[in-house]
Amino acid sequence: DAGVTQSPTHLIKTRGQQVTLRCSPISGHKSVSWYQQVLGQGPQFIFQYYEKEERGRGNFPDRFSARQFPNYSSELNVNALLLGDSALYLCASSLWTSGMREQYFGPGTRLTVT
């Protein structure tokens, strides 16, 4: 079975632009979470979606938004990009929203903002 997939692998944007990152969860997983990992730090929680509803939000500005589609794939949108948004963006899927024991992470999308 395929694991969590994310696209694109890398991308470069300039300040002020908008970006959309995509994630496809493991088949059968209905929960998707997004994390941001700045170089040298551990991942930081951004959002969690379960059954197409937002179930949790981390301490990120409103420039960050996400959604989940009927097939449980998800998109993360970041508007008005700042240099500090440069990071590895990780998507993780799991079976449940609250009862989850294991989150399966994708390889991430590396975003560089210049």
Add this chain to the structure above:
Amino acid sequence: DAKTTQPTSMDCAEGRAANLPCNHSTISGNEYVYWYRQIHSQGPQYIIHGLKNNETNEMASLIITEDRKSSTLILPHATLRDTAVYYCIVRVEGSSYKLIFGSGTRLLVRP
């Protein structure tokens, strides 16, 4: 979720056991200890978790002290592929929807 403290870095020889400590002195009775690792440029990978009993799976063993204030992840026969950052996380099973990662321990397995 309780805070954890891990050494910044460790190293061990290939084939030897790697013992990675984690302190979680403020852990509460219903919080589990989870371990994830992140190999360079990849997403984090679940390793093991436990509440108060020692746990073992095909990847590692988890030893939790009786007072539950610390734990040790054991990789019994470390290989070069085990070189990674290891994260110890405590969370309440069934209620917390997010993982709170610290800085982790960077393990270097030497040939």
